[in-house]
Amino acid sequence: MVRGLEAATGLFDIAQVTQIVAARATSSAFTDAIEAMAGKSGFMRFAACDHGAVLRQVGQPADAVRFVIGHPLIAVRMTKRVIGSELYAPLSVLVFRDERGGTLVEYDRPSTLLQQFNDAGVTEVALELDAKLAALIQLVTGVNVSAA
Numbered sequence: 001m002v003r004g005l006e007a008a009t010g011l012f013d014i015a016q017v018t019q020i021v022a023a024r025a026t027s028s029a030f031t032d033a034i035e036a037m038a039g040k041s042g043f044m045r046f047a048a049c050d051h052g053a054v055l056r057q058v059g060q061p062a063d064a065v066r067f068v069i070g071h072p073l074i075a076v077r078m079t080k081r082v083i084g085s086e087l088y089a090p091l092s093v094l095v096f097r098d099e100r101g102g103t104l105v106e107y108d109r110p111s112t113l114l115q116q117f118n119d120a121g122v123t124e125v126a127l128e129l130d131a132k133l134a135a136l137i138q139l140v141t142g143v144n145v146s147a148a
Helices: 002-008 014-022 027-037 051-057 072-079 083-088 110-117 120-141
Strands: 044-050 064-070 091-097 103-107
Touching: 002 091, 002 120, 014 027, 027 072, 044 051, 051 064, 051 091, 064 072, 072 083, 072 120, 083 110, 091 120, 103 120, 110 120
Parallel strands: none
Antiparallel strands: 044 064, 064 091, 091 103
């Protein structure tokens, strides 16, 4: 599932974004560059943290990778309304092997995290993220997860 998630998401390139901002590119050039980083899921990876490696160092055999994924242009639709919503963008997805050898995916539903802001615009984006994240999980696992 790790490889599937990597294949379905693009890779956020901070160096490219920094260059575009430094060059004072047009808004459309900036937007186009960000959009080009998204994978077929509409998300991009900001980081992949191999937590299993840390656990193995302390004697706990584990396979676990936490992915930090999102899309800056989706996030900005929330943060321009309520800056505190940035605390929940990008999203985290954990892929791990359980004690029986099965591979599982865990994540928090964005609408659950973002409902605290009581803002219709943030809620709209959060529900969109719920659906996009459910579609990504289905693409990677083959399991239909309800976004509702």
